Amino acid sequence: MAKYLMLKHYRSTSKSLDCAPxxxxxxxxxxxxxxxxxxxxxxxxxxxEFVDGQALSPEGxxxxxxxxxxxxxxxxxxxxxxxxxxxxxxxxVDSHDRAVELAGELSAAPGPGGQPIREWLELxxxxxxxxxxxx
Amino acid sequence: MDEALPRSLVPGVxxxxxxxxxxxxxxxxxxxxxxxxxxxxxxxxxPRDPTGWLVTVAWRKFLDATRAEATRRRREExxxxxxxxxxxxEADDTLQLYxxxxxxxxxxxxxxxxxxxxxxxxxxRQIAAAYLVPEATMAQRISRAKRTVSDVRFDEPGDVATxxxxxxxxxxxxxxxxxxxxxxxxxxxxxLAAAVxxxxxxxxxxxMLLHHxxxxxxxxxxxxxxxxxxQDRSRWDTALISEGVQVLQAALARDRLGxxxxxxAIAALHADAxxxxxxDWVQVVEWYDELLRLTGSPxxxxxxxxxVGEADGPRAGLAALASVDASVPRFAAVQxxxxxxxxxxxxxxxxxxxxxxRAGNAAERDHLTRxxxxxxxx
Numbered sequence: 398m399a400k401y402l403m404l405k406h407y408r409s410t411s412k413s414l415d416c417a418p419x420x421x422x423x424x425x426x427x428x429x430x431x432x433x434x435x436x437x438x439x440x441x442x443x444x445x446e447f448v449d450g451q452a453l454s455p456e457g458x459x460x461x462x463x464x465x466x467x468x469x470x471x472x473x474x475x476x477x478x479x480x481x482x483x484x485x486x487x488x489x490v491d492s493h494d495r496a497v498e499l500a501g502e503l504s505a506a507p508g509p510g511g512q513p514i515r516e517w518l519e520l521x522x523x524x525x526x527x528x529x530x531x532x
Numbered sequence: 533m534d535e536a537l538p539r540s541l542v543p544g545v546x547x548x549x550x551x552x553x554x555x556x557x558x559x560x561x562x563x564x565x566x567x568x569x570x571x572x573x574x575x576x577x578x579p580r581d582p583t584g585w586l587v588t589v590a591w592r593k594f595l596d597a598t599r600a601e602a603t604r605r606r607r608e609e610x611x612x613x614x615x616x617x618x619x620x621x622e623a624d625d626t627l628q629l630y631x632x633x634x635x636x637x638x639x640x641x642x643x644x645x646x647x648x649x650x651x652x653x654x655x656x657r658q659i660a661a662a663y664l665v666p667e668a669t670m671a672q673r674i675s676r677a678k679r680t681v682s683d684v685r686f687d688e689p690g691d692v693a694t695x696x697x698x699x700x701x702x703x704x705x706x707x708x709x710x711x712x713x714x715x716x717x718x719x720x721x722x723x724l725a726a727a728v729x730x731x732x733x734x735x736x737x738x739x740m741l742l743h744h745x746x747x748x749x750x751x752x753x754x755x756x757x758x759x760x761x762x763q764d765r766s767r768w769d770t771a772l773i774s775e776g777v778q779v780l781q782a783a784l785a786r787d788r789l790g791x792x793x794x795x796x797a798i799a800a801l802h803a804d805a806x807x808x809x810x811x812d813w814v815q816v817v818e819w820y821d822e823l824l825r826l827t828g829s830p831x832x833x834x835x836x837x838x839x840v841g842e843a844d845g846p847r848a849g850l851a852a853l854a855s856v857d858a859s860v861p862r863f864a865a866v867q868x869x870x871x872x873x874x875x876x877x878x879x880x881x882x883x884x885x886x887x888x889x890r891a892g893n894a895a896e897r898d899h900l901t902r903x904x905x906x907x908x909x910x
Contacts (some may be wrong), residue, residue: 442672445642447643
């Protein structure tokens with residue numbers, strides 16, 4: 398078994414997403430999209446493959462250490478940063494092929510007109526614990 | 533109370549319930565419930581006949597559940613109320629349960645989960661914690677696995693090799709949560725060895741014991757990996773080693789070599805050496821040749837190249853590496869190691885850094901990064 402992170406990027410100006418930004422969809426289209434995500438998570442729980450998933454607010458803050466005794470510096474969001482993480486899901490699957498299959502399915506979440514949005518998802522394997530037997 | 537005692541009785545008790553007519557899934561649930569009660573009540577009042585106690589309580593739980601189910605469906609009770617004095621568990625039941633839980637129709641992850649629950653008697657919560665997934669996910673994984681094998685006959689002949697693969701997977705997972713999966717794998721393999729006389733079962737048990745013996749020396753206090761060559765061998769568990777060697781010798785004497793015996797033989801050669809330098813690398817290479825003949829695995833080829841490097845020098849190791857598929861995990865790490873031995877520190881540093889980006893786990897990545905940093909900082 399291996400755990401994978403599926404990262405939903407939200408790039409309104411890149412070719413990652415071909416459709417209009419979500420705030421320009423109809424409310425029903427938004428609801429259908431959310432419902433698809435929820436159903437997908439529920440299905441993965443049922444198949445014994447779901448670990449965790451969260452949606453993230455697009456408005457984040459950049460934070461940095463600023464020296465002993467000083468409060469951290471906060472900044473951002475930087476104007477040039479179009480790449481925002483909109484959400485993530487962690488799955489625990491038997492193979493990389495299965496992870497790819499599931500990411501493909503999640504990428505088919507409906508958008509405007511109920512059409513699959515075909516967004517690019519980033520699939521990243523977890524670094525787990527070392528195996529007991531190595532030689 | 534030894535928490536493993538009631539758990540060790542689980543396979544036999546499930547077997548009794550199944551032979552009395554319960555289906556496997558319901559029997560397994562009932563025995564889990566009985567187990568919870570045993571853990572609660574045995575410390576204060578230990579039963580004289582633990583197996584009989586578990587059979588009685590589990591059978592009652594099974595009948596209760598069946599009645600509840602029947603009532604729920606507004607049907608007449610159709611289940612025969614057999615008196616709970618039944619046949620005693622047979623060794624065969626235990627073996628059949630291993631076969632069922634490792635059935636080839638199950639995915640590796642399902643087989644592992646089902647084995648830990650139905651053979652190991654661990655709770656779903658414990659298994660979920662060990663594999664770092666939510667309890668609901670693990671519960672579904674187990675109930676799907678039960679559905680998958682629901683049509684398999686309990687007495688269907690099985691293949692020991694599939695069971696060994698599952699136990700090996702459990703052992704190799706190590707210990708990430710509060711359940712020590714390596715120790716549990718050893719317990720389950722011991723139990724299997726008692727139920728079936730098979731040299732590869734003994735081989736796997738020996739392999740586990742020999743690796744488990746090194747556990748304390750495998751990680752530094754800060755959690756970082758300590759490679760075999762640098763381990764403090766005085767911290768190896770000599771009792772586990774001598775047991776492992778004994779089990780292995782008895783298995784090898786039967787002259788039916790298999791991959792687990794060959795792997796155990798390599799581990800035994802390491803265990804036998806007082807220092808890395810005193811290792812009998814020539815014999816290690818010979819065992820890798822056997823292992824390669826048995827498995828044809830590229831991972832074995834890779835490990836063999838390391839051994840060749842120790843036996844005949846780094847140039848020979850690199851030559852052996854030339855025929856190994858470079859996409860095998862840890863290929864770059866082995867290449868780096870051999871190049872450093874050969875005196876090419878620049879190439880070694882570059883390869884260690886490359887290996888770190890391809891590492892499959894954090895401890896290995898950190899170790900490889902430190903190796904690259906060590907070579908770069910001189």
